[in-house]
Structure formats: C-alpha cells, structure tokens
Amino acid sequence: MQVPLLDLKAQYAQIKNDVLKAIGEVLDSQVCIGGPKVAELEKQVAEVSGCKFGIGVSSGTDALLASLMSLGIGSGDEVITTPFTFFATAGCIARTGAKPVFVDIDPKTYNINPALIEKAVTKKTKAIMPVHLYGQMADMNPIMAVAKKHNLYVVEDAAQSISSVYKSKKAGSIGTCGCFSFFPSKNLGGIGDGGMIVTNDEKLAGKMKIMRDHGQNPTYYYNFVGGNFRLDPIQAAALLVKLPHLDKWSQARRNNAEYYNKKFADAAIKTPYINPDCITIYNQYVVRVAKRDELVKTLRENGVGCAAYYPLCLHMQQCFAYLGYKQGDFPEAEKAANEVLALPVYPELTDEMKDYVVQTVLKNLK
Numbered sequence: 001m002q003v004p005l006l007d008l009k010a011q012y013a014q015i016k017n018d019v020l021k022a023i024g025e026v027l028d029s030q031v032c033i034g035g036p037k038v039a040e041l042e043k044q045v046a047e048v049s050g051c052k053f054g055i056g057v058s059s060g061t062d063a064l065l066a067s068l069m070s071l072g073i074g075s076g077d078e079v080i081t082t083p084f085t086f087f088a089t090a091g092c093i094a095r096t097g098a099k100p101v102f103v104d105i106d107p108k109t110y111n112i113n114p115a116l117i118e119k120a121v122t123k124k125t126k127a128i129m130p131v132h133l134y135g136q137m138a139d140m141n142p143i144m145a146v147a148k149k150h151n152l153y154v155v156e157d158a159a160q161s162i163s164s165v166y167k168s169k170k171a172g173s174i175g176t177c178g179c180f181s182f183f184p185s186k187n188l189g190g191i192g193d194g195g196m197i198v199t200n201d202e203k204l205a206g207k208m209k210i211m212r213d214h215g216q217n218p219t220y221y222y223n224f225v226g227g228n229f230r231l232d233p234i235q236a237a238a239l240l241v242k243l244p245h246l247d248k249w250s251q252a253r254r255n256n257a258e259y260y261n262k263k264f265a266d267a268a269i270k271t272p273y274i275n276p277d278c279i280t281i282y283n284q285y286v287v288r289v290a291k292r293d294e295l296v297k298t299l300r301e302n303g304v305g306c307a308a309y310y311p312l313c314l315h316m317q318q319c320f321a322y323l324g325y326k327q328g329d330f331p332e333a334e335k336a337a338n339e340v341l342a343l344p345v346y347p348e349l350t351d352e353m354k355d356y357v358v359q360t361v362l363k364n365l366k
C-alpha cells in the first residue's frame with residue numbers, strides 16, 4: 001500500500017468542476033490582475049479570520065515581507081522570532097535589512113516560548129514574529145503582553161494556521177497583522193503560490209495595498225519602495241471555491257489525528273500536544289520519536305510518506321552564520337529538529353490507509 005504525505009489529487013477530484021468553472025470566468029473576463037475575485041477572497045478570508053481587512057499577496061513569504069516593509073522595519077532594527085520554523089519567517093526579516101533574533105521554543109507545542117521573549121528585547125527591537133506552527137497558534141496572550149510593555153509590533157506568521165483558534169480568537173486577528181500562505185500543501189491551498197495579510201488597522205491595510213504594487217499611489221507616483229506582491233485572480237478564483245470546505249477539511253484532519261493519538265497511546269512515540277486554549281487545524285500531524293531518521297527510511301521503504309519539518313534550525317543555517325549563533329543556543333528547538341516527524345493527516349485518508357500508517361509505524365519503532 002502507498003500512503004503519500006499529501007494527496008492533492010484526492011482533494012481536487014471533489015471540486016474539479018467548480019474550480020474549472022471559476023477559472024473559466026477569470027479567463028473569459030480577461031481581468032488578469034486584481035479585480036473582483038481577489039477583492040471577494042480578501043473579504044471572505046478577513047471575515048473567516050475575524051479581521052476587518054484582507055490584502056491578497058503573491059505568497060506567504062511576500063505577506064511577511066510586505067508586512068514588515070509596511071511597518072517600516074529595516075536596517076538597524078531587530079525582530080524576535082523562533083528558530084524552529086520554515087525559512088521564510090527569518091528570511092523575510094533579513095531581507096528587510098533587520099536582524100532576526102531567535103528565542104527558543106516551548107518543547108510541547110514547538111511554538112516560541114513566551115517566557116523567554118523579554119530577555120531578548122533590546123532598544124533595537126521593533127517587532128515579535130510568532131509562528132503558529134503545524135496548525136496550532138502560539139501562546140499569544142503573554143506574547144502580546146511583552147509587545148505592549150515594550151511597544152512592539154506583532155506580526156503573526158499564520159502561514160500554516162488559517163482559521164486556527166486561540167482563546168476564541170482566530171489566527172491573524174490578535175497581533176498587528178497576520179500572514180497566510182496559500183501554498184498548495186496548506187489547509188487552504190491554491191493552484192500555485194498565493195498569500196494574504198489580515199489586519200484590523202485600516203491605515204496599515206491601506207499602506208499594504210500600496211506596498212504590494214511597488215508603493216505606487218497614484219499610478220506612476222511612488223512615495224516609498226514596495227514590490228510586485230500581487231495575488232493572481234486565477235488563484236483567488238480557485239481559493240474561493242475551496243474556502244467553504246475549509247472547516248470540514250480541517251475537522252477531518254482533527255479526526256484523523258484523534259485516530260492516530262488513540263492508536264499510538266501506548267507506543268514509544270510522543271503524539272502532538274494541543275494547548276487546551278487552542279483549536280488546531282493540523283496542517284501537519286507531528287510526532288516525536290527517538291530514532292527519527294531510521295524510522296523515516298523504513299516508512300518510506302514501506303510506502304508511507306513522512307517528513308521532518310524542520311531538520312535544521314534556522315540559527316544553524318549557513319546563511320545566518322553572520323548572526324553568530326552556535327549549536328546549543330536553543331536546545332529545545334535543536335532537540336525537536338532531531339525528533340519531529342510528520343505523518344499523513346490529509347482529509348481524504350481512508351480508514352485502511354490510516355491503519356496502514358499506524359501498523360507500519362508501530363512495527364518499525366525502535
């Protein structure tokens with residue numbers, strides 16, 4: 001049996017006709033940039049996220065970059081974030097000219113440990129960028145308390161966590177702004193790259209809309225330097241078809257996770273910890289095992305898709321050597337990087353497939 005980590009074709013089969021129709025409408029209209037589909041998606045994603053404004057952008061990466069640029073963050077500034085995340089989080093900080101400052105994670109949730117943030121604040125700190133990893137939101141209340149005390153922006157990297165909940169609030173709605181990715185593997189994935197920023201700050205939203213169009217306002221007049229961060233209407237059209245299914249798909253992921261949790265209850269494997277204040281969307285179902293790399297090999301040999309997100313912390317990446325961090329600086333993140341393993345959790349998994357994953361894992365655990 002083959003169980004891939006993700007099967008996009010299984011999802012597409014359910015919505016193919018609607019997606020083709022929606023894309024056909026865009027093609028017939030020949031509105032190839034911006035237009036009503038992008039505006040409608042911005043409205044709906046903002047609504048789903050409990051925010052007033054949505055700004056469609058070209059990727060989750062550009063959502064982060066455009067957010068930092070719109071907040072005026074750049075050379076000489078510091079932004080605090082986690083070393084245990086996808087590269088784009090810190091990559092965008094560095095691209096503005098600011099310095100990424102890392103803080104270790106909470107080993108249970110894998111999200112930034114709020115208790116360690118204040119020690120990392122300096123006179124240069126301008127923002128905190130918590131990441132809601134794997135679908136579960138970071139512990140936002142203490143993060144917001146530090147931000148308030150030191151007058152810092154909070155940019156939520158919610159790329160993996162659209163519609164996730166923390167104390168009844170949606171991802172992206174607590175900080176200054178929130179950033180989503182529509183990369184195809186996300187719970188709400190496009191048919192290519194795409195992203196969105198959400199915020200309740202009207203002035204900031206206005207600036208972000210200008211930022212995504214080179215800083216142009218009015219046409220051919222530029223008061224600041226932005227970029228081409230625009231979202232394609234073809235992506236918006238496909239995402240508008242998928243958005244009404246999002247809650248159902250995320251619930252199916254939670255059900256699959258529940259199934260695994262029960263089956264792994266007595267095994268030498270740590271199942272995901274979900275903060276009781278949170279509702280996760282399980283963009284990834286991530287377990288911890290001691291001999292991870294050996295297990296990855298045997299699972300793949302037996303047709304079970306799996307992956308380590310992420311095998312090398314950002315403070316240990318070559319491109320960030322100039323920051324001067326060394327091994328041992330963030331022990332919890334480094335330990336997690338050696339032990340985490342994502343198993344297939346996508347909504348279309350059948351009982352037979354889940355059972356095969358469980359049996360294969362249990363048989364090969366050392």
Ligand SMILES: Cc1ncc(COP(=O)(O)O)c(C=O)c1O
Nearest residue numbers: 059060061086088159181182183
């Ligand atoms: C935590 C995190 N931040 C940022 C991104 C960047 O999003 P994108 O791939 O849409 O540029 C991703 C997506 O892979 C992500 O997982």
